[in-house]
Amino acid sequence: MSRVKKILSNYIFLRAVRAILTVFIVATLTFFIIRLMPGNPIEIYIGQLMSQYGMSFQDAKNQAAALFSIDLNAPLSKQYVIYMRNLLRGDFGVSFLSQGTPVALMISAYLPWTIFSVGISILISFTLGITLGMLAAYKRGSIFDHIMSTIAAILSAIPNYLIGILLLIIIGVQLGLIPVSAMRGTVSPGIKPGFTWIFIKDIFSRALLPIMTYVVSTIGGWTLSMKSSTLNTLGEDYVTVAKARGLPESRITFAYVGRNALLPLFTSLTMQMGFLMGGSALIESIFVYKGIGWALGASIAQRDYPVMQAVFLIITIAVIVANFIADLLYSKLDPRIKIGGE
Amino acid sequence: MTREILNIENLFVEYSNIRGKVKAVRGVNLKLYKGENLALIGESGSGKTTLGTAIIRLLPSSGYIKDGRIVYKGNGNEYDISKFSEKELRQFRWKEIAMVFQSALNSFNPVLKVWDQIYDTARAHGISNRNFVKERAISLLRYVQLDPERVINSYPHELSGGMRQRVLIAMSLLLEPKILILDEPTTALDILTQRNIIELLRTIKADMGLSMIFISHDLSLAAELADRVAVMYAGAIVELGSVEDIFYRPKHPYTLGLIKAVPTVTAGFRELYSIPGSPPDLINLTPGCKFAPRCEYKNSVCEKDEPMLVEVGQDHFVACFRHKEIGNGR
Numbered sequence: 001m002s003r004v005k006k007i008l009s010n011y012i013f014l015r016a017v018r019a020i021l022t023v024f025i026v027a028t029l030t031f032f033i034i035r036l037m038p039g040n041p042i043e044i045y046i047g048q049l050m051s052q053y054g055m056s057f058q059d060a061k062n063q064a065a066a067l068f069s070i071d072l073n074a075p076l077s078k079q080y081v082i083y084m085r086n087l088l089r090g091d092f093g094v095s096f097l098s099q100g101t102p103v104a105l106m107i108s109a110y111l112p113w114t115i116f117s118v119g120i121s122i123l124i125s126f127t128l129g130i131t132l133g134m135l136a137a138y139k140r141g142s143i144f145d146h147i148m149s150t151i152a153a154i155l156s157a158i159p160n161y162l163i164g165i166l167l168l169i170i171i172g173v174q175l176g177l178i179p180v181s182a183m184r185g186t187v188s189p190g191i192k193p194g195f196t197w198i199f200i201k202d203i204f205s206r207a208l209l210p211i212m213t214y215v216v217s218t219i220g221g222w223t224l225s226m227k228s229s230t231l232n233t234l235g236e237d238y239v240t241v242a243k244a245r246g247l248p249e250s251r252i253t254f255a256y257v258g259r260n261a262l263l264p265l266f267t268s269l270t271m272q273m274g275f276l277m278g279g280s281a282l283i284e285s286i287f288v289y290k291g292i293g294w295a296l297g298a299s300i301a302q303r304d305y306p307v308m309q310a311v312f313l314i315i316t317i318a319v320i321v322a323n324f325i326a327d328l329l330y331s332k333l334d335p336r337i338k339i340g341g342e
Numbered sequence: 343m344t345r346e347i348l349n350i351e352n353l354f355v356e357y358s359n360i361r362g363k364v365k366a367v368r369g370v371n372l373k374l375y376k377g378e379n380l381a382l383i384g385e386s387g388s389g390k391t392t393l394g395t396a397i398i399r400l401l402p403s404s405g406y407i408k409d410g411r412i413v414y415k416g417n418g419n420e421y422d423i424s425k426f427s428e429k430e431l432r433q434f435r436w437k438e439i440a441m442v443f444q445s446a447l448n449s450f451n452p453v454l455k456v457w458d459q460i461y462d463t464a465r466a467h468g469i470s471n472r473n474f475v476k477e478r479a480i481s482l483l484r485y486v487q488l489d490p491e492r493v494i495n496s497y498p499h500e501l502s503g504g505m506r507q508r509v510l511i512a513m514s515l516l517l518e519p520k521i522l523i524l525d526e527p528t529t530a531l532d533i534l535t536q537r538n539i540i541e542l543l544r545t546i547k548a549d550m551g552l553s554m555i556f557i558s559h560d561l562s563l564a565a566e567l568a569d570r571v572a573v574m575y576a577g578a579i580v581e582l583g584s585v586e587d588i589f590y591r592p593k594h595p596y597t598l599g600l601i602k603a604v605p606t607v608t609a610g611f612r613e614l615y616s617i618p619g620s621p622p623d624l625i626n627l628t629p630g631c632k633f634a635p636r637c638e639y640k641n642s643v644c645e646k647d648e649p650m651l652v653e654v655g656q657d658h659f660v661a662c663f664r665h666k667e668i669g670n671g672r
Contacts, residue, residue: 237448244400244443245463245513246435249428255462256451263453335497336452 026316027087027309031080034308041096042304056311083309092313093306095299103310106295111314112185114284114291117207121214126269128215129222134258136223137230148223155220161282164213168286178209184288201271210289214276217326225265233261263334270326271277276318347417347520347553348374348397350662353410355577359629362625366405368577371651374521374553381568381585382557383600394523394557398435399423416436416520437467440514442507444473444526449510450498457494460513467517482512486542495512504535511542516549522546525557527664543567545617561604565589567641570657573597574623579651583658593660593668595637631663 048197067090074082086093092103132152136145155163172180183206187193191202233239234257242252280293281300288294292311299307331337343580355367366389374380382390390518395401397412401546412423416438416466426434443449450459457479464475486508498506507527515524527543528536540563547554547567558564564571564585571588573581573596581594592598600626602615619636631637637644643663651659662668 015496041579053656237443237445240400241443241449241510242451242462244435244436244441246400247462247466248432250460251466255454259453260451331634335455336499 002194010241014323019324022320023313023316027084027313028080030309032076032313033085033305034148034305040280041305044303045096046268063071092310095303095307096302103306106307107292107310107314110290110292112282113289114277114293116203117210117289118214118273118280119223119289120207121211121218121310122209122272122276125218126222126265127217129219129303130226130262130265133223133226134230134253134261137234137235137261140231144201149227151219151260152223152227155216156218157220158217158222160210160217163288164209164283164286167209168214171212180209180287183209184290188282207289208294209287210280210283214284217273218276221268225268226261229261229264230257233257235264236260261328266330266333267326268321269321271319274315276314277318278319345376346373347376348416348619349411349413350393350418351411351413353393353396353412354408355392355400355401355405355457357392357405359404364624365626366398370410370574370577370579371577372572372582373437374555376520376608377551378569379556379567381555381558381564381571382574383558383561383571384574385559385600385621385623387573387604389624390557390574391525391614393574394441394525394555394579397423397521397523398439398441399426399431400435401440410610430542433467434645435515436463436519437517438519439521439523440517440519441525442510442527443525443546444529447503447506447530450506452498454497455494456496456498456501456509460494460516461518463513469517479512482515483509485510487500488512503531505537507531507535507539508542508566511539511546512612515546519552521553523553523555523557526559527556528560528563529558540566553638559669561589561600573600577624578632578661579659580633580662581658581660587610587655587658591655591658593654593658593665594633594662595639595668596633596670600613639667 011076012049037060046060046064049055053060055063064292068109072330076288083093090104092107093319095101095106096102102298132148136148139145168180186203186206186269187199188202188206242256247256277292280291281296282293283289286293286295292314295307296311298304299311350372351371353367353370354365357364357366363487368389370389371391372380372393380470384390392405394402396405396407399407401407404516407424410424411652414421414434415421419436423431423434429652435504436483443487450456452469457476460479461472461475464470464478480490483493488505488508493501493505493509501509524543528539531539546552554567555562556567568597571581571583571585572579573594575586580659581588581592581597583591586596589601592601596617599615599617602619605614617636622632622635628635630647631640631649634644639662641664647663649663650663651661652665654660654665
C-alpha cells in the first residue's frame with residue numbers, strides 16, 4: 001500500500017503523467033487545427049488525377065484513398081480515433097507528399113540535423129553570451145559595457161528570420177563569401193557519414209549560416225540576462241564576505257559570482273531549445289537546410305497532414321524532455337532546490 | 343601591559359554619488375589595544391560600519407579613503423593598511439583581521455557546503471592540508487556549540503540564522519586573527535538567539551586574547567561586551583571612554599540621548615525618550631557642531647565651531663563645548 005502511494009507521489013512519475021497528458025492535448029489540438037486550415041491535399045490530388053488522366057471523380061477518389069490510406073468518408077471523429085490508435089502504436093502514418101514514405105522515417109532523417117544545428121548554436125551562443133555578460137557586469141559603466149549592452153539590446157530585438165535574410169544577403173550574395181546555392185541541404189552528396197574530418201567539415205560548413213543566425217539572434221539575450229544576473233549577485237553579501245575572507249579573485253568570480261549568477265539563466269536555456277526548434281521552420285526554409293523545420297515548412301505548404309502532426313508533436317516532446325532534463329540538472333546545481341521535496 | 347595593535351590616524355572616508363561627496367568618516371583617531379573589546383556605537387548613517395569596513399578596505403566601490411592612515415601593528419612590524427596593494431590585502435584579510443557581518447543569513451555562498459567554504463578560506467591563505475583544516479574546523483564548530491559532523495556537510499540553507507552566525511564566527515577564528523570586527527553581529531537574529539551569540543562572544547573574549555571591535559546600535563550589547571566605547575555621530579567620534587564612563591558618566595548630549603532612548607521593561611513606555619530631529623546631511627555639512635541642531639544644550643559657539651575631542655577624565659574624551667554641564671544630574 002505504502003509502496004503504491006510512494007510511486008504515485010513520486011516526482012518523476014508525476015512528471016511523466018503530466019508529460020503524457022501534454023502530448024495528448026497537443027496531438028489532439030494539432031489534429032483538429034490543421035484540419036481547419038483551408039485547402040485539402042486529397043482534393044488537390046483528386047483534381048490532379050481527374051485533369052491529368054481523365055478519371056472519374058469516384059475513381060480518382062478511390063485511388064487517392066488507397067494511396068493515402070485514409071478513409072475520406074469517415075467523419076472527423078472517426079479519423080481522430082484511428083489517428084490516435086495508430087499514434088499509440090508509434091505509427092505516425094504515411095506522408096501524403098512523398099507517397100508511401102512512413103512519417104517516422106522522414107522524421108528520423110530530418111530531426112538529427114535540427115538537433116545538431118540548434119544544439120551547437122545554443123552551446124556557442126550561451127557560452128559567448130554569459131562570458132560577455134559577466135565581463136560587462138564586471139566592467140559596469142565602462143565603454144565596453146555600453147557598447148556591449150547596446151549591441152546586445154539591438155540584436156535581441158531583431159527577429160531571427162530577419163537576421164537570417166540579412167546574413168544570406170550580406171555574406172552569401174553581396175560579399176559572396178559562401179556559395180549559398182551550393183550550400184543547400186545538410187550534407188554534400190557522396191560524403192559518407194562517420195567520424196571523418198571530411199564529413200564533419202562538410203556538415204559544419206553547410207550548417208554555418210543557420211548556426212550563425214541562431215547565435216546572432218540569441219546571443220544578445222544571453223548577454224543582457226547574464227549581465228543583470230551578475231550585477232545582482234555581485235551585490236550579495238556572500239560576495240563581500242568572500243572578499244573579507246581573502247579568497248582569490250578567480251575563485252570568487254567563478255565559484256561565488258558566476259555559479260550563482262548562472263542559476264536563473266538555466267531555466268531559459270531549455271526554453272530556448274524548444275523555442276529554436278519551433279523557430280527553425282523559418283530559418284531552415286531560408287537556407288534550405290533540410291532539418292525538421294524545413295520539413296515542417298514544406299509539409300505546411302502542401303498540407304501534408306501526417307508530417308505536420310508528427311513535427312508539431314516532436315517539437316512538443318523536445319520541449320517537455322528539455323524541461324525535464326533542466327529540472328533534474330537544476331536540482332543538482334542549486335542545493336536549495338530538492339526534487340520531490342523529500 | 344596594554345599594547346596598541348591598531349591605530350587609526352585622522353581617517354577620512356568618502357562616498358561619491360550623483361549628489362556629491364558623502365563624508366561618511368571625518369577625521370577619526372582611534373586606537374585599539376591588544377586583547378580589548380571596543381564598541382563603536384551610533385545610529386544608522388553615523389559612519390560606524392564605514393569605519394569598520396574601511397579597516398579591512400572592503401568599502402563599496404563608490405567609497406574611498408580620502409586621507410589618513412590605518413596602522414596595524416603585528417608580527418613585530420607596522421603596516422599601513424591604507425597603502426596595501428590588492429595582493430597584500432588579500433593575504434591580510436581574515437588572517438590578521440577577520441570580520442563577521444550583520445547578514446548572517448546571506449554570508450554564505452548558497453551553492454557550496456559549509457566545509458567547502460571553510461576549506462576555500464584556508465586554501466586562500468596557503469593552508470591546503472585537508473585533514474589539518476578539517477580537524478581545526480571541527481574543533482571550532484564544536485567550540486561554537488554546533489554539531490560539527492552535521493554542520494560541516496550542510497548547505498547554508500539547511501542551517502538556521504543563529505547557526506549560520508555561529509558558523510561564520512567559527513570560520514572567523516579559523517586563521518587565528520589578531521583582530522575580529524563584528525558588524526551588528528546579533529541584529530538579524532531573534533532575541534533568544536541574540537542571547538546565545540552574546541554568551542558565545544563573551545566566551546571567546548575570555549578564552550582568546552584577540553581584540554574585538556563591535557559595531558552596533560545596540561547599547562546593551564556594548565555594555566555587556568565592551569571594555570571601551572566610541573560613540574559616533576555624523577562620521578566623527580563624539581565621545582570615547584571606558585564602558586563605565588560612557589554609561590554612568592556620559593559627557594556628550596548625544597550619548598546621553600542614546601542612553602535615555604533605550605527602553606527598559608520596567609519603565610514601560612512612560613518615559614521613553616527619543617532624540618529630536620534627524621541626522622545631518624553628510625553631503626552638505628553645516629559648520630559648527632554637527633549635533634547642535636538637535637541639542638538642547640547648544641549655544642551660539644556650538645553653531646560656529648566644531649568641538650574637538652578633549653580629555654575630561656582618565657582616558658575619557660568628549661567633543662562638546664558644554665560637557666561640564668552634562669550628565670551630572672542623571
